[in-house]
Amino acid sequence: NAGVMQNPRHLVRRRGQEARLRCSPMKGHSHVYWYRQLPEEGLKFMVYLQKENIIDESGMPKERFSAEFPKEGPSILRIQQVVRGDSAAYFCASSPGTSGTGNEQYFGPGTRLTVT
Amino acid sequence: RKEVEQDPGPFNVPEGATVAFNCTYSNSASQSFFWYRQDCRKEPKLLMSVYSSGNEDGRFTAQLNRASQYISLLIRDSKLSDSATYLCVVNYGDYGGSQGNLIFGKGTKLSVKP
Numbered sequence A: 001n002a003g004v005m006q007n008p009r010h011l012v013r014r015r016g017q018e019a020r021l022r023c024s025p026m027k028g029h030s031h032v033y034w035y036r037q038l039p040e041e042g043l044k045f046m047v048y049l050q051k052e053n054i055i056d057e058s059g060m061p062k063e064r065f066s067a068e069f070p071k072e073g074p075s076i077l078r079i080q081q082v083v084r085g086d087s088a089a090y091f092c093a094s095s096p097g098t099s100g101t102g103n104e105q106y107f108g109p110g111t112r113l114t115v116t
Numbered sequence B: 001r002k003e004v005e006q007d008p009g010p011f012n013v014p015e016g017a018t019v020a021f022n023c024t025y026s027n028s029a030s031q032s033f034f035w036y037r038q039d040c041r042k043e044p045k046l047l048m049s050v051y052s053s054g055n056e057d058g059r060f061t062a063q064l065n066r067a068s069q070y071i072s073l074l075i076r077d078s079k080l081s082d083s084a085t086y087l088c089v090v091n092y093g094d095y096g097g098s099q100g101n102l103i104f105g106k107g108t109k110l111s112v113k114p
Helices: none
Strands: A005-007 A010-013 A019-024 A031-037 A043-050 A053-056 A065-068 A075-079 A088-095 A111-115 B004-006 B011-014 B019-025 B032-038 B044-050 B055-057 B060-065 B070-075 B084-091 B102-104 B108-113
Touching: A005 A088, A010 A019, A019 A088, A019 A111, A031 A075, A031 B102, A043 A065, A043 A075, A043 B102, A075 A088, B004 B084, B011 B019, B019 B084, B019 B108, B032 B060, B032 B070, B044 B055, B044 B060, B070 B084
Parallel strands: A010 A111, B011 B108
Antiparallel strands: A005 A019, A019 A075, A031 A043, A031 A088, A043 A053, A065 A075, A088 A111, B004 B019, B019 B070, B032 B044, B032 B084, B055 B060, B060 B070, B084 B102, B084 B108
């Protein structure tokens, strides 16, 4: 059973470019979460999605960041006009549900974004 | 006050030692509790969920005290491979519409020496 997959693992962008990060949840999981980890910091929640729906985006910056989880294909976290402060590790997690043991979240290997 | 607080360490212990980590959380509405471990530059890996009755998995024992809003993790007979950062994590469940998102502590670093 493949785990959560993320790609690319490493992404380098120049200031002002766009970054697209992809996440495929574990088989059987319909809940996807994105987290960001700045250097020497803890993980911070960004957004929670189910297929075709954003459930909670309370952790997303108001500008330049967007996320989707289409009916077909992976979840995408998109960062427009990247700035140096966007450099971080972006982790995706998935879970089969949100209650009981179903809310245990399993993380992908992350995408390390470097903005030059 | 931070939502989830942990002693950052580092805890430097010899192989075979018993080590305990503590964590406090500020929101009494928290419903689910977890310990994750994170190796350097890797993703967090779920170590165990923490239940009100306490639970044990091999050398690892987790305890929850809801009244004190306190979670602990005990590692017995520590191994070199236990060296990692241990993350205390809470989830508010459906409280306030937040549903699924996890609130992470900044972690406690453990280094097990030969």
